[in-house]
Amino acid sequence: MKKYNYLIVGAGLFGAVFAQQATAQGKTCLVIDRRQHIAGNAYTENIHGINVHKYGAHIFHTSNKAVWDYVNQFAEFNNYVNSPIARYKNELYNLPFNMNTFYQLWRTATPAEAQAAIENQRIKKENPANLEEQALNLAGTDIYEKLIKGYTEKQWGRDCKQLPADIIKRLPFRFTYDNNYFNDPYQGIAKGGYTQMVANMLKGVEVKTSCSYVEFIKDNPQIAETTIYTGAIDEFFDYKLGKLEYRALKFETEYKPDCDNFQGNAVVNYTEREIPYTRIIEHKHFEQFGTFGEPVKGTFVTHEYPAEWQKGQEPYYPINDDKNNDLYNQYKKLADQQKNIFFGGRLGMYSYFDMDKVIAKALEFYKDFA
Ligand code: FAD
Numbered sequence: 001m002k003k004y005n006y007l008i009v010g011a012g013l014f015g016a017v018f019a020q021q022a023t024a025q026g027k028t029c030l031v032i033d034r035r036q037h038i039a040g041n042a043y044t045e046n047i048h049g050i051n052v053h054k055y056g057a058h059i060f061h062t063s064n065k066a067v068w069d070y071v072n073q074f075a076e077f078n079n080y081v082n083s084p085i086a087r088y089k090n091e092l093y094n095l096p097f098n099m100n101t102f103y104q105l106w107r108t109a110t111p112a113e114a115q116a117a118i119e120n121q122r123i124k125k126e127n128p129a130n131l132e133e134q135a136l137n138l139a140g141t142d143i144y145e146k147l148i149k150g151y152t153e154k155q156w157g158r159d160c161k162q163l164p165a166d167i168i169k170r171l172p173f174r175f176t177y178d179n180n181y182f183n184d185p186y187q188g189i190a191k192g193g194y195t196q197m198v199a200n201m202l203k204g205v206e207v208k209t210s211c212s213y214v215e216f217i218k219d220n221p222q223i224a225e226t227t228i229y230t231g232a233i234d235e236f237f238d239y240k241l242g243k244l245e246y247r248a249l250k251f252e253t254e255y256k257p258d259c260d261n262f263q264g265n266a267v268v269n270y271t272e273r274e275i276p277y278t279r280i281i282e283h284k285h286f287e288q289f290g291t292f293g294e295p296v297k298g299t300f301v302t303h304e305y306p307a308e309w310q311k312g313q314e315p316y317y318p319i320n321d322d323k324n325n326d327l328y329n330q331y332k333k334l335a336d337q338q339k340n341i342f343f344g345g346r347l348g349m350y351s352y353f354d355m356d357k358v359i360a361k362a363l364e365f366y367k368d369f370a
Contacts, residue, residue: 011207012346013198014361016031016202034213042194056249057286057302058194060189062184078191082180083265084268086269091104093105096181097147097174098174099111099175100179121142122139131161134168135168135171150271150275189286213229228344231347234327247307247309252302255299266286278304
């Protein structure tokens with residue numbers, strides 16, 4: 001006898017939103033996740049009073065009002081605004097590229113002066129052959145050398161001359177003194193952490209953690225009428241057509257009990273090639289910031305290192321080049337032939353989605369079942 005309407009593999013945002021929607025409509029759901037916790041990559045763990053973003057810094061931002069209203073049912077959001085700092089050889093610059101950055105680079109004070117300085121720096125090319133030529137064409141020498149080159153090479157593990165030009169389509173210069181990284185009207189961090197937000201979504205839903213699909217389904221083949229699978233699509237088919245590739249990340253997190261404020265900002269990017277990490281995250285500044293934050297003793301900092309991905313490691317960023325997209329499309333054909341199994345989420349769809357996009361996808365996806 002089938003027990004549930006839905007077996008949902010993965011307690012990340014896609015799985016949790018789907019389960020929440022289905023449960024609200026009276027369907028029965030079982031959510032399983034092989035990790036020891038819910039919330040997928042958005043997982044935060046409260047340690048010594050600080051919510052640590054275990055799989056990389058997560059800042060919620062969206063221009064989708066319906067998604068914003070949806071998440072606000074499950075968490076209150078603070079008014080955090082992402083304003084990263086770039087550090088290059090002990091020089092500090094505001095990001096994204098704005099009037100503050102231009103002042104720091106060239107002492108320009110007005111938009112006209114900044115535009116003239118950029119124009120003066122540009123090395124124009126009609127058809128840039130690689131990322132270096134493209135960046136020099138769009139931004140000129142100083143911005144490329146100090147703020148783009150080293151960071152990009154660390155991220156991709158390759159020289160900018162070997163990277164395609166179209167990785168950078170345009171550079172969002174802002175000719176105002178505005179350090180807000182995102183253009184979206186809604187932004188913040190879920191107060192109390194994203195794990196709490198996902199737990200609220202999953203209220204009334206049965207959840208089993210430390211539970212891997214392959215073993216579970218062997219023992220419970222009839223557990224549900226329909227399966228929603230948010231794990232990696234190639235893994236589901238036991239890599240029979242080959243492995244999809246990812247960029248991986250390594251996080252080194254350290255608790256500093258005797259330091260209350262390590263870097264004065266949540267995100268500091270290290271843009272020089274010689275420093276192996278791309279950024280340092282200081283987690284307490286996502287929530288205990290400015291004059292309104294609760295003072296918390298000690299601090300957590302995470303050094304983030306990009307890395308080559310190997311099977312068995314956590315897949316972070318899909319590499320959506322032609323080769324991998326072709327392979328994904330072949331897996332997608334196999335997936336479409338499956339009876340009563342549907343694939344969703346960043347791993348099931350082999351796409352990078354921000355949290356708001358994955359929530360929108362899951363809401364839309366559920367509509368097809370409702
Ligand atoms: P996941 O969160 O990966 O959830 C999938 C779950 O499925 C996992 O928990 C996994 O354990 C489980 N699973 C997989 N296979 C199996 C199996 N066989 N059996 C059982 N369980 C399985 N978004 C933003 O909006 N803002 C940010 O600042 C931001 N920062 C990010 C930083 C980093 C480093 C990364 C990698 C992503 C970031 N994102 C950010 C994106 C965000 O993480 C995703 O939008 C979101 O996590 C996707 O949710 P998901 O449910 O699709 O996938």
